[in-house]
Amino acid sequence: MLAEAAEPDEPSGPHPFAPIPYVVRSVVQETPDTVTLAIAPHGSRRIPPARPGQFAMLYAFGLGESPIGVSGSAGEGVLFHTVRDAGRITHALTRLTPGDGVGVRGPYGRGWPMEAARGRDVVIVAGGLGLPPLRPALRTILRDRDAYGRLEIIYGARTPKDLVYAAELQEWRRRGDLRLQVTVDAAGRDWYGDVGVVTTRIPDARFDPARTVAFVCGPEIMMKLTARALLARGVPASATWVSMERNMKCALGFCGHCQFGPSFVCRDGPVLSFEGLAPRLGVREV
Amino acid sequence: MSAPSRDLEAAIARHPFFAGLAPELVHAVSAGAEARVVAPGALIAREGTPADVFCLVVAGKIALEVGAPDRPTLTVQTLGPGEVLGWSWLIPPHRWRFDARAVKETRFLALPADALRGILADHPAWGFDVLRRLVPVLAERLENTRVQLVDLHAR
Ligand SMILES: Cc1cc2nc3c(=O)[nH]c(=O)nc-3n(C[C@H](O)[C@H](O)[C@H](O)COP(=O)(O)OP(=O)(O)OC[C@H]3O[C@@H](n4cnc5c(N)ncnc54)[C@H](O)[C@@H]3O)c2cc1C
Numbered sequence: 312m313l314a315e316a317a318e319p320d321e322p323s324g325p326h327p328f329a330p331i332p333y334v335v336r337s338v339v340q341e342t343p344d345t346v347t348l349a350i351a352p353h354g355s356r357r358i359p360p361a362r363p364g365q366f367a368m369l370y371a372f373g374l375g376e377s378p379i380g381v382s383g384s385a386g387e388g389v390l391f392h393t394v395r396d397a398g399r400i401t402h403a404l405t406r407l408t409p410g411d412g413v414g415v416r417g418p419y420g421r422g423w424p425m426e427a428a429r430g431r432d433v434v435i436v437a438g439g440l441g442l443p444p445l446r447p448a449l450r451t452i453l454r455d456r457d458a459y460g461r462l463e464i465i466y467g468a469r470t471p472k473d474l475v476y477a478a479e480l481q482e483w484r485r486r487g488d489l490r491l492q493v494t495v496d497a498a499g500r501d502w503y504g505d506v507g508v509v510t511t512r513i514p515d516a517r518f519d520p521a522r523t524v525a526f527v528c529g530p531e532i533m534m535k536l537t538a539r540a541l542l543a544r545g546v547p548a549s550a551t552w553v554s555m556e557r558n559m560k561c562a563l564g565f566c567g568h569c570q571f572g573p574s575f576v577c578r579d580g581p582v583l584s585f586e587g588l589a590p591r592l593g594v595r596e597v
Numbered sequence: 598m599s600a601p602s603r604d605l606e607a608a609i610a611r612h613p614f615f616a617g618l619a620p621e622l623v624h625a626v627s628a629g630a631e632a633r634v635v636a637p638g639a640l641i642a643r644e645g646t647p648a649d650v651f652c653l654v655v656a657g658k659i660a661l662e663v664g665a666p667d668r669p670t671l672t673v674q675t676l677g678p679g680e681v682l683g684w685s686w687l688i689p690p691h692r693w694r695f696d697a698r699a700v701k702e703t704r705f706l707a708l709p710a711d712a713l714r715g716i717l718a719d720h721p722a723w724g725f726d727v728l729r730r731l732v733p734v735l736a737e738r739l740e741n742t743r744v745q746l747v748d749l750h751a752r
């Protein structure tokens with residue numbers, strides 16, 4: 312509980328590694344292993360507003376920190392994080408209940424290039440838990456819908472029960488100003504949607520490749536194959552942006568844990584242009 | 598064989614699989630073809646039975662299903678408008694390799710496989726054109742299957 316989380320000493324301003332105490336407001340069980348936490352500042356300190364695609368370090372007290380994308384924000388400094396139980400720390404985070412404490416520092420990294428997307432068609436491709444870090448970008452576009460061209464969302468998951476944000480998917484499906492394609496790798500007979508890997512939906516997507524910006528987030532192999540399929544449709548590698556994941560420690564560009572070629576993912580990413588990344592991901596046709 | 602209806606011939610010529618191919622080829626393959634509409638849930642092909650038609654999907658959605666005695670039936674791919682149902686009609690022993698079921702009301706053009714194989718054998722240039730359209734479908738499905746095997750969602 313939060314009472315156990317001592318406020319750090321602050322003789323000369325907050326230490327960059329010191330997490331700010333937050334408290335869990337609500338927990339939504341998205342899938343059997345994934346929850347969305349709404350957390351609010353416990354006290355007067357809060358992290359600055361996050362830009363779409365940035366992440367925060369969430370500290371599970373007594374265990375350690377994990378980088379988790381910011382999947383939304385609300386008034387009073389409330390942050391939303393969608394977390395999958397993937398190991399020790401994320402297991403603890405997915406077990407939090409309202410009233411529990413969690414430490415937060417951030418927001419960190421470079422997010423989605425929202426300015427570059429203005430006036431252009433936007434293609435958002437999410438694989439599995441790639442959707443949460445894309446949701447703030449999507450909401451930014453929807454708040455100022457006329458500033459962008461066509462909006463195509465392609466979301467793939469392993470099976471129907473792995474899809475997150477069920478209510479929002481319904482809402483997006485009903486909107487006339489975007490096109491949502493949801494596909495799963497395999498399904499039972501009770502699924503009436505598409506079945507096939509996410510890349511199979513790209514030939515069908517509606518956008519003008521010459522004036523398109525693509526935001527892609529998911530496991531690395533999915534992003535690589537998606538960027539390749541986008542290239543085949545004529546979207547230049549420089550217009551495709553992907554969000555990379557690497558193990559992190561400091562998240563401040565000090566320790567080198569997240570190094571990927573010449574980049575530190577925590578500082579130079581996590582969102583990076585596919586143009587520079589392609590050779591590092593083993594894609595030669597760029 | 599009776600002359601194909603003009604509407605049917607036009608529909609085949611418009612389908613992406615045949616679009617741009619020789620009108621004479623389209624005319625020939627239209628003979629005996631049928632436009633079919635099936636209700637949601639209808640079985641279009643059953644694994645192991647003769648693949649006696651080549652289906653061009655016009656509207657709706659078809660699920661390719663894999664059944665195993667010890668597991669619930671699994672849909673491994675869906676096909677939509679502009680896509681084609683399989684190549685079992687061309688490759689011996691000409692039997693379906695999957696179940697194919699309509700997910701919603703589905704319209705497709707069914708070309709009789711016997712006649713089609715005869716036409717393509719008699720006109721190797723047309724046969725080559727059709728193979729050039731079919732091989733990319735095969736290659737794409739193979740690549741997608743590989744990608745599914747790799748498991749796109751595994752970290
Ligand atoms: C910028 C960024 C944003 C992220 N956003 C989210 C998010 O929104 N939601 C979410 O659930 N997860 C997110 N992650 C992944 C999350 O940080 C890791 O799953 C978590 O740190 C694993 O720690 P753990 O102690 O739970 O697991 P561990 O016990 O440390 O490890 C479990 C398994 O996951 C592997 N692993 C650990 N860290 C990573 C990593 N960063 N990338 C890939 N594999 C890893 C380990 O090698 C091990 O196989 C993000 C990661 C980064 C870098």
Ligand code: FES
Binds near residue numbers: 564576
């Ligand atoms: S995590 Fe330390 S440099 Fe990126």
